[in-house]
Amino acid sequence: MLEAIQFSSFSEFIHMGGYGFKIWSVYGLFAIFIAANLLLPMRKRKQILREQKRRLTINDEISRNI
Amino acid sequence: MTIEQSTIKQTTMAAAFIATLKRDLLISFKKKNDVVNPFMFFVIVVSLFPIGISPDSDRLSEIAAGVIWISVLLASMLSMDNLYRSDYEDGSLEQLLLSPHPLFFMVLAKNLSHWLVSGLPVVLISPLLAYMLNLPQAAYFTLICSLLIGTPIMSLVGSIAVALTVGLGSRGLILAVITLPMSVPVLIFGTLSVQASLNNTSPAGYLALMLAMLAVAVSLAPLASATALRISVN
Amino acid sequence: MTIEQSTIKQTTMAAAFIATLKRDLLISFKKKNDVVNPFMFFVIVVSLFPIGISPDSDRLSEIAAGVIWISVLLASMLSMDNLYRSDYEDGSLEQLLLSPHPLFFMVLAKNLSHWLVSGLPVVLISPLLAYMLNLPQAAYFTLICSLLIGTPIMSLVGSIAVALTVGLGSRGLILAVITLPMSVPVLIFGTLSVQASLNNTSPAGYLALMLAMLAVAVSLAPLASATALRISVN
Amino acid sequence: MWLWFSKLGSPKWFYELSGRWLPWLIAAMTIFITVGVIWGLLYLPPDYQQGYTSRILIVHVAVAGTSLAFFPLMAVAGVITMVWRMKLADMVAKMAAPIGAWFSFLTLATGSIWGSISWGTWWEWTDARLVTMLFQLFLLLGVISLRSALEDQDKAAKACALLSIVGLINVVVIKYSVEWWNVLHQVASPVSLSADSPNGPQFWIAIAIMIVAMYLFLSVSLILATRNEILQRERRSQWVQDLVRQS
Amino acid sequence: MSSAISESLRDEPNSQAMLSAQNLFCERDERVLFSELNFALDKGQVLQVQGSNGSGKTTLMRILCGLNDSYEGSIYWHGEKIERQTESFFASLLYIGHRAGVSKVLTPIENLRWSCSLKQQIDDEQILSALAEVGLRGFEESPCYTLSAGQQQRVSLARLLASPAQLWVLDEPFTTLDRTGVALLEKMLQTQAASGGAVLVTTHHKLDIPALNILSLG
């Protein structure tokens, strides 16, 4: 398994035959893209739930007072 | 009995079509700007290019066809804005939607009037501008033909976008954003046909393709516009 | 006593200026399209040129500066349309005219907001499009500088035309017909400055000229717009 | 058929079903992405011509392929919205547009980076796929801006549905016309996309894994977003209120 | 908000009734405007829809005309659902909304020529006499933007006179009319009812029409 790895050293891995910056920026963009499309909806979900809970409790209070 | 009824309806459909066409032409005629402006805009935009890019005539002749086509596209798109807007604002659009005739034809009448007022004059002036931009004479005829086929397509397609955005406060631009990508194929074939006749090959193939696009546009676009209008007025 | 009064008025003038600016930004922000569309329009129009004229990168690099400037001009002009129109239609403009503060500053606030929303984003994206059109890198900085000076001039000048035409039914085009010729000097100096830096000569002279034009525009154009508004609302 | 439709149309049903499926989808997605990325970064052999840059290509091709799915998806959802007035279809279509824009943008970005290496230029107008993708992005942004411009939800749903259908036709037309245009233009273009592709089974397996990963990712992100939309639009229904109370 | 129900029948669509609605429900922005709204409008009737601002009168009118489809329930035209017979329904309907349908650049005559010929054949004489009747004699050839608010409203009311439509649906037609205008319009409504037509009208005025039916919303 390990011998199939195409890099012999870490710096070579970073360097990627001279195209390090571009290749890493592609993977960086890829990571941002994935993270954004997963984390943003998750955060939004929390926000929505929090907001709706607040609204519900307000409504409950109002109906209790009446 | 049924036949008689349907013939009566038929004639009033035609009458309504003609009444709508007449009314739109009359409004454009009264506003004057509707007729003069697309035309002026076209002329001005075209004349910006020698200023902005280069007054050198060889350079100009290379870009002439493209510049004319792009300017036509922009002018036609800008003039779309009026198509349903003022009718929407004064409530005439509701009356149109409540007419007993198929909306398809009413929309077609409006599109036709719009093209007559804004598309046709632009096509007619284009040889003059082509001359100013030093387009080789061989291409004039093809240019006019392609514009003659291309401008109604753009009117019809643009009409969908205007119908979708008719209720919106912010004008012009959202329309542009929707219409321009849709006009790309027309632009491509239009310039290709001109290019072809510059290279002394026959532009007939491209023109036939554009005609096919026009046929599709005439039969489908008013349907989409009508649907869009119903949605917008809702 | 008089001093005190005038200082009080002064502060409320500033407050009214800021309130107007805030309101306009808020409206643009709410409509979202006001912010995104000039930008999108610019990008789309620029990308029509390689399709309409030639995708060849050498050819493109020759026309790049001109194309970008012309597209900026068109985008800024189109986005002008919103400046007073909806205010006129809903009656807010009358309220503005009846405010006790000098209309000059109110108009300036509206122009500023408009530029922030529609001019600035276009300037910021322009390097990317310059790259796509293969503009030589030497000219980037000059391009941005000239656009940064040129776009507010176009906003200010365009504002006069919009103000004059605000009551008219047919939109967009008459505005174009009035504004475009006025923007020609800006276009000329803008492209000249870019050309200069392409030829390795200093563009400073042109930029200085444009700065002078900007100064004149800031001090005079709002006055003209204010007068035009008073006339239009009459 | 009708029963199935109305059941599928029920946001509640979708919410519950997707809730059950989501963990599995997320697990599968994580595995595929991880394997794909690790394979790509560590194990993919350098291409004989372009060295390590084929590592970009696996991301690029997978994302590009997936991004082509959006307009068909939105158009189908649009037809369902217009004909059967199914709210769920509109919610999916609404959430798909921004995700599609992300995908298109990433395709353009990775493609450009790859182009800067293999062609020596970041952008090339002579390539049909590039131009088509650019205009697909514009159209998606058009759909998004139309949605945000129309405040009335019902109206926006129908308008965007119509635009998606028209847009699908248009994307297809643009694709073919641009392709043809480029074939005929005969500009000395640096490459065509398939000119000298890095080959080898290693590469194709990596790409296949990434493509599967991207489709999984597309479904996961779309489901997550749609569930949010459901919570928001159905917030007054009893089941959402119960769910909120429990959370 | 609860909804009041008119006196007429509740369960089955009245096949006699010209226009009837069953169990209409409409909600906007999460506020229910009306639910379980039933009413029937018959030949010879004038039905005034009443309600405070924002109670949903305009929305109801537009729903009934098929301009708005965000509702639940059914609407019947001569006992049949309107979706099945839009053409014949539209042919016998005349709707005037908040926005009058009068183009500002055209003159009153030109406006009427178009909007009437959408439904029927009409000649200029009919139009001129209708305009004269609503008090626009002398203004036939002035472009509508030079008319005052009330005069523009009168242009759209002239359509009522020139049209043979069975059903009139009028949304606040009395705004900006002066007293003689109000009286004239009231008379027109009565004439329409008397000649076998029907009228659905919203207004905050107290109408001076005998045998007026009232539907209260909100």
Next chain:
Amino acid sequence: MSSAISESLRDEPNSQAMLSAQNLFCERDERVLFSELNFALDKGQVLQVQGSNGSGKTTLMRILCGLNDSYEGSIYWHGEKIERQTESFFASLLYIGHRAGVSKVLTPIENLRWSCSLKQQIDDEQILSALAEVGLRGFEESPCYTLSAGQQQRVSLARLLASPAQLWVLDEPFTTLDRTGVALLEKMLQTQAASGGAVLVTTHHKLDIPALNILSLG
């Protein structure tokens, strides 16, 4: 068309009067709308301008506010010509025309925040209480295009409550208001007059205000 002249003085501008006009003359499209029109409006007065459709009420109002300058004659503000003191005149004037001055995309609060701050400093609490008073509680945060016609009118009326302007000029403010709205506005006019302000209003309604002055046109 001849013009009626209100009871008040004819010759000299009343230096007491808040707003007075002398020998106003206006002609549009070759029709004389009014000539030799004189009137004075004093503190504590409500002046209703009456007249049939097209008699020139709107034109008069706009002339008085300085929005229209196609007239002859003179207008005085506290005894001085208004051209000489537009700033102080505008500062104490509140005009609401046919078009309400309410932006559709903004919410009622945002609308008032801007239009009030053109004249005075104002905080959100004042705005909220004004909105509540005109019956828009619960709609403060809805964009105005979702409001009904009457509710939009109410937004612009809230400006009256939040403003300390001496002179109100209102052009048909009662259109589209329901009965409670009409009663509310009538009360507002009375309060304004009682607190030393003045009101100029056009409407075709019969106003239920004691000591109303009437100016008839046309």
